Amino acid sequence: MAKKSDDKTEALRKRGCLNPDPERVRDELFNSLEFFDAQDLVQVKYEMLRKVRTENSTVSQAADGFGFSRPSFYEAQHQYEKEGLVGLLPRKRGPRGGHKLTSEIVDALMKAQVEDPSLTTEGLVELVRARFGKEVHRRSIERALARTKKNS
Numbered sequence: 001m002a003k004k005s006d007d008k009t010e011a012l013r014k015r016g017c018l019n020p021d022p023e024r025v026r027d028e029l030f031n032s033l034e035f036f037d038a039q040d041l042v043q044v045k046y047e048m049l050r051k052v053r054t055e056n057s058t059v060s061q062a063a064d065g066f067g068f069s070r071p072s073f074y075e076a077q078h079q080y081e082k083e084g085l086v087g088l089l090p091r092k093r094g095p096r097g098g099h100k101l102t103s104e105i106v107d108a109l110m111k112a113q114v115e116d117p118s119l120t121t122e123g124l125v126e127l128v129r130a131r132f133g134k135e136v137h138r139r140s141i142e143r144a145l146a147r148t149k150k151n152s
Contacts, residue, residue, distance in 0.1 A: 024067025
């Protein structure tokens, strides 16, 4: 049985759904029934929401019993109402996409490449610095240009 548990733990880890604090889950379901796995973050969040909705638990009690804060409960509730079960999946933190590289900057980079095909990525970094006053990593420029070409 340990092998199956290890496989599940690894699968949860790969998908970003491994609960970082399973020991904080104190709800009786997770202590008494094998089906409920405190390491499964999506299942823990779902059961926390269900407890409030169907068992008339308070938000504070449910959040505490499942190892979350009240703001985390409300965020999970909002995401669940908006997207269903998928909304309970963890999201990547940080900016989404090149927040420094506006469409104006990407357009200028593409134009510069058309005008001078020998222009290197380092040259594009310098162009952004000189023309727009922004420090941008060369890899960010490469990704932004690749995305733009892919969407063309």
